[in-house]
Amino acid sequence: MFSADWWQQPLGSWMAWNRVTIAFFVYVFGSILAMGIWEYFEPGGSPRRGIFHLETTRGDRLFMTHLGTAFIFLGWLALFGTPLWGALVIAILWAVFVFRWG
Numbered sequence: 001m002f003s004a005d006w007w008q009q010p011l012g013s014w015m016a017w018n019r020v021t022i023a024f025f026v027y028v029f030g031s032i033l034a035m036g037i038w039e040y041f042e043p044g045g046s047p048r049r050g051i052f053h054l055e056t057t058r059g060d061r062l063f064m065t066h067l068g069t070a071f072i073f074l075g076w077l078a079l080f081g082t083p084l085w086g087a088l089v090i091a092i093l094w095a096v097f098v099f100r101w102g
Contacts, residue, residue, distance in 0.1 A: 073091065
Protein backbone atom coordinates (compact mmCIF):
# COMPACT_ATOMS: atom_id res chain seq x y z
CA MET A 1 0.00 0.00 0.00
CA PHE A 2 2.74 2.51 0.85
CA SER A 3 5.06 1.72 -2.05
CA ALA A 4 6.90 4.44 -3.94
CA ASP A 5 4.40 4.13 -6.79
CA TRP A 6 1.44 4.62 -4.45
CA TRP A 7 3.14 7.57 -2.75
CA GLN A 8 3.81 9.39 -6.04
CA GLN A 9 0.61 8.63 -7.97
CA PRO A 10 -1.13 11.73 -9.31
CA LEU A 11 -4.40 12.42 -7.56
CA GLY A 12 -6.18 13.59 -10.71
CA SER A 13 -6.79 17.21 -9.86
CA TRP A 14 -6.13 20.33 -11.90
CA MET A 15 -2.61 20.60 -10.46
CA ALA A 16 0.10 17.98 -10.26
CA TRP A 17 -0.87 17.04 -6.72
CA ASN A 18 0.31 13.79 -5.24
CA ARG A 19 0.70 12.54 -1.70
CA VAL A 20 4.24 13.93 -1.45
CA THR A 21 3.16 17.51 -2.21
CA ILE A 22 0.22 17.19 0.17
CA ALA A 23 2.55 15.94 2.94
CA PHE A 24 4.89 18.87 2.27
CA PHE A 25 2.15 21.49 2.58
CA VAL A 26 0.65 19.78 5.63
CA TYR A 27 4.10 19.93 7.27
CA VAL A 28 4.68 23.60 6.42
CA PHE A 29 1.25 24.82 7.52
CA GLY A 30 1.25 22.49 10.52
CA SER A 31 4.58 23.83 11.75
CA ILE A 32 3.39 27.42 11.32
CA LEU A 33 0.17 26.57 13.18
CA ALA A 34 2.15 24.88 15.97
CA MET A 35 4.40 27.95 16.29
CA GLY A 36 1.32 30.18 16.44
CA ILE A 37 -0.20 28.09 19.23
CA TRP A 38 3.13 28.07 21.08
CA GLU A 39 3.34 31.87 20.74
CA TYR A 40 -0.23 32.24 22.02
CA PHE A 41 0.49 30.28 25.19
CA GLU A 42 4.04 31.60 25.70
CA PRO A 43 4.32 35.07 24.09
CA GLY A 44 7.59 36.76 23.29
CA GLY A 45 9.38 34.13 21.28
CA SER A 46 12.34 34.20 23.69
CA PRO A 47 14.76 36.21 21.50
CA ARG A 48 18.36 35.15 21.88
CA ARG A 49 21.75 35.41 20.22
CA GLY A 50 22.96 32.13 18.86
CA ILE A 51 25.89 30.76 16.92
CA PHE A 52 24.94 32.91 13.91
CA HIS A 53 25.37 36.09 16.03
CA LEU A 54 21.83 37.19 15.18
CA GLU A 55 19.11 37.90 17.69
CA THR A 56 16.41 35.45 16.65
CA THR A 57 12.99 34.44 17.91
CA ARG A 58 11.32 31.05 17.54
CA GLY A 59 9.67 32.23 14.32
CA ASP A 60 13.01 33.36 12.89
CA ARG A 61 14.53 30.00 13.72
CA LEU A 62 11.57 28.22 12.07
CA PHE A 63 12.07 30.31 8.93
CA MET A 64 15.82 29.55 8.90
CA THR A 65 15.00 25.86 9.35
CA HIS A 66 12.55 25.86 6.42
CA LEU A 67 14.93 27.80 4.19
CA GLY A 68 17.90 25.59 5.05
CA THR A 69 15.84 22.45 4.57
CA ALA A 70 14.83 23.57 1.08
CA PHE A 71 18.48 24.07 0.14
CA ILE A 72 19.45 20.72 1.68
CA PHE A 73 16.84 18.88 -0.38
CA LEU A 74 17.68 20.76 -3.58
CA GLY A 75 21.39 20.10 -3.08
CA TRP A 76 20.72 16.43 -2.40
CA LEU A 77 18.63 16.13 -5.55
CA ALA A 78 21.34 17.83 -7.61
CA LEU A 79 24.14 15.65 -6.25
CA PHE A 80 22.52 12.29 -5.52
CA GLY A 81 18.97 12.22 -6.91
CA THR A 82 16.41 10.04 -5.19
CA PRO A 83 15.70 8.55 -2.66
CA LEU A 84 15.68 11.50 -0.28
CA TRP A 85 16.06 9.69 3.05
CA GLY A 86 19.61 11.00 3.50
CA ALA A 87 18.45 14.56 2.89
CA LEU A 88 15.64 14.06 5.41
CA VAL A 89 18.12 12.98 8.09
CA ILE A 90 20.36 15.97 7.36
CA ALA A 91 17.33 18.31 7.42
CA ILE A 92 16.22 16.98 10.81
CA LEU A 93 19.74 17.46 12.17
CA TRP A 94 19.74 20.99 10.71
CA ALA A 95 16.43 21.77 12.45
CA VAL A 96 17.74 20.52 15.79
CA PHE A 97 20.91 22.58 15.33
CA VAL A 98 19.04 25.78 14.44
CA PHE A 99 16.53 25.53 17.27
CA ARG A 100 19.15 24.55 19.84
CA TRP A 101 22.13 26.74 18.92
CA GLY A 102 20.94 29.02 16.08
